[in-house]
Amino acid sequence: xxxxxxxxxxxxCLWLLFSASTTASxxxxxxxxxxxxxxxxxxPWLPLSVRASASYGQRLHRAPTNPTQGQQRxxxxxxxxxxxxxxxxxFNADLRLDLAYDDIRNRWDLDxxxxxxxxxxxxxxxxxxxxxxxxxxxxxxxxxxxLFRKDWQAFFNGQPQDYLKAASNAVKLSWFGxxxxxxxxxxxxxxxDNALLSLDATxxxxxxxxxxxxxxxxxxxxxxQRLEWALxxxxxYSGSASLTATGHSEFAPVDAIGASVTAPIGGGxxxxxxxxxxxxxxxxxxxxxxxxxxxxxLPQQLTLGLQYQWQRWHQPYRSGDQWRHYRQLATVRLDxxxxxxxxxxxxxxxxxxxxxxxxxxxxxxxxHSDQWQFSFGVNLLDGRHPNTFxxxxxxxxxxxxxxxxxx
Numbered sequence: 001x002x003x004x005x006x007x008x009x010x011x012x013c014l015w016l017l018f019s020a021s022t023t024a025s026x027x028x029x030x031x032x033x034x035x036x037x038x039x040x041x042x043x044p045w046l047p048l049s050v051r052a053s054a055s056y057g058q059r060l061h062r063a064p065t066n067p068t069q070g071q072q073r074x075x076x077x078x079x080x081x082x083x084x085x086x087x088x089x090x091f092n093a094d095l096r097l098d099l100a101y102d103d104i105r106n107r108w109d110l111d112x113x114x115x116x117x118x119x120x121x122x123x124x125x126x127x128x129x130x131x132x133x134x135x136x137x138x139x140x141x142x143x144x145x146x147l148f149r150k151d152w153q154a155f156f157n158g159q160p161q162d163y164l165k166a167a168s169n170a171v172k173l174s175w176f177g178x179x180x181x182x183x184x185x186x187x188x189x190x191x192x193d194n195a196l197l198s199l200d201a202t203x204x205x206x207x208x209x210x211x212x213x214x215x216x217x218x219x220x221x222x223x224x225q226r227l228e229w230a231l232x233x234x235x236x237y238s239g240s241a242s243l244t245a246t247g248h249s250e251f252a253p254v255d256a257i258g259a260s261v262t263a264p265i266g267g268g269x270x271x272x273x274x275x276x277x278x279x280x281x282x283x284x285x286x287x288x289x290x291x292x293x294x295x296x297x298l299p300q301q302l303t304l305g306l307q308y309q310w311q312r313w314h315q316p317y318r319s320g321d322q323w324r325h326y327r328q329l330a331t332v333r334l335d336x337x338x339x340x341x342x343x344x345x346x347x348x349x350x351x352x353x354x355x356x357x358x359x360x361x362x363x364x365x366x367x368h369s370d371q372w373q374f375s376f377g378v379n380l381l382d383g384r385h386p387n388t389f390x391x392x393x394x395x396x397x398x399x400x401x402x403x404x405x406x407x
Contacts, residue, residue: 046085050407053079057158057400060380074398075157076103081113091119113167128172133165134185136219136232138260138271140333141348142309144289145232145258145275147217150239151194156379156393158400166194180222187215192251193239196396208241208249232258232275242284252284268296285315295333305333327389328354342367350390357383357390376401 057075079100086093096114101107116130134148141164143150154163168191173184192210215236222229234256241249258275271293278286288311295305309329316323329352336345343366350359363377378399383391 044086044088046087048082048084050083051081051404052407053402053404055079055158055400055402057398059395060378060397060399061395071104073104074396075159075400077101078103091117093117111167124176126174126176128174129170131167131169132172133167134170134172134217135165136183136230138230138262138273139291139293139309140295140305140307140331142291142307142329142331144273144291144309145234145256145260147234147236147239147254147256147277149191149193152196152240153194156196156396156398158377158379158398158402160402166191180220183217183219183221185215185217187236189213190215190237190251192237192241195240196393208251211237211251211253213237227261227263229262230260232256232260238279238284244281250281253280254278254284265294266296268294270294285313287311287313301337303333303335305331307331324354326354328352352383352388352390355383355388355390356385357381357388359390359393371406373404373406374402375404 055075055077057073059072059074062072077100079098082095082097082099084095094114094116096112098109098111098113100109100111102109112131114130114132116128116132118126118128120126135146137144137146139146141161149166149168151159151163151166155161168187169189170185170187172186175182190211190213213236215234217234217236218232220231234254236254237251238254239251241251243249254277256275256277258273260271260273262269262271264270271291273289273291273293275289276286277288289309291307291309293305293307295303297303307330309331310326311329312326314325316325329350331351332347332349334347337343338345344364346361346363346365348361352358358381360380361377362380363375365373365375367373376399378397380397381390381393382397383394385391386394
């Protein structure tokens with residue numbers, strides 16, 4: 001079993017200290033220059049911000065067979081995120097880089113979360129090119145029309161929630177009119193999700209080559225009185241590889257359409273979202289999805305969110321001892337703020353009435369100061385039948401904790 005590497009950990013800590021001192025030097029230098037030249041305060045460069053974190057997670061059950069060879073740790077890493085940008089008269093640029101040491105895999109990871117340039121070629125047009133996080137839709141942690149790249153390992157292992165949405169290389173063209181707006185997204189090459197490891201019949205993770213093909217997605221959206229609406233289209237591939245009837249693994253081509261509506265109702269916000277997906281190949285089944293959602297603020301600094309999703313497949317899937325064409329999924333979000341917003345208690349719960357399985361995500365976050373933040377939580381998955389979605393991930397249940405420093 002791999003052990004924590006003091007050499008690598010010390011290297012990263014020294015690197016973080018160097019980054020902090022470099023940031024401080026840059027800021028100090030800017031202040032010194034401002035003393036002699038007031039015009040220099042209008043620099044188009046955004047200040048460099050850094051977020052450093054140490055995270056640890058442990059599985060609550062015996063680990064499944066996987067390439068980590070029974071590793072009971074679900075998370076053990078040191079991470080630093082660097083964020084900066086440029087705001088000029090002709091274009092804007094955004095840079096966000098993550099450098100992490102993963103002690104479970106005993107390796108360094110470099111992830112460009114964002115490296116993009118934005119410009120306005122004409123009135124009402126905005127063009128964004130480069131690596132960026134793509135997302136749309138109205139649902140909370142459910143994805144009806146958002147078929148863009150996801151990082152499911154980060155989500156189930158206890159990483160911050162924003163890491164669920166992974167970056168992609170893309171060109172995004174947005175047009176803003178008086179009553180109608182449009183987004184056009186083009187990806188020159190499909191990029192797959194970072195999926196949880198699954199096993200085929202031989203006990204080995206299935207492998208599939210990512211298609212060297214393009215992805216095209218569009219959205220039309222607007223507002224009518226207090227109602228916000230959107231229409232969606234997506235042409236690409238399934239984010240995760242699936243096993244075909246012949247035992248091979250593939251990323252199935254997919255075409256999708258959808259629509260959503262959001263409006264104030266009963267002192268809160270209600271939303272309806274519908275989607276239809278057609279898959280080519282025999283590894284996936286065509287499906288329709290309908291989601292109803294509602295969110296509102298309650299007394300005592302409480303926020304409540306409710307969702308119900310109905311999902312229907314053209315071909316049946318096995319749920320317990322039955323074969324079903326549909327799956328129901330309900331979610332509840334509860335957030336509680338106290339101690340002058342320093343303490344946040346939250347619970348996000350998934351429950352499927354049709355599959356009789358669940359996924360609970362309780363979390364606590366405490367902000368000691370503007371620099372220090374501590375958080376911990378649990379990912380608990382189980383169900384009545386061993387072959388339903390959340391039940392199959394039972395052995396991935398884990399608890400985690402994280403210490404973050406912002407500078």
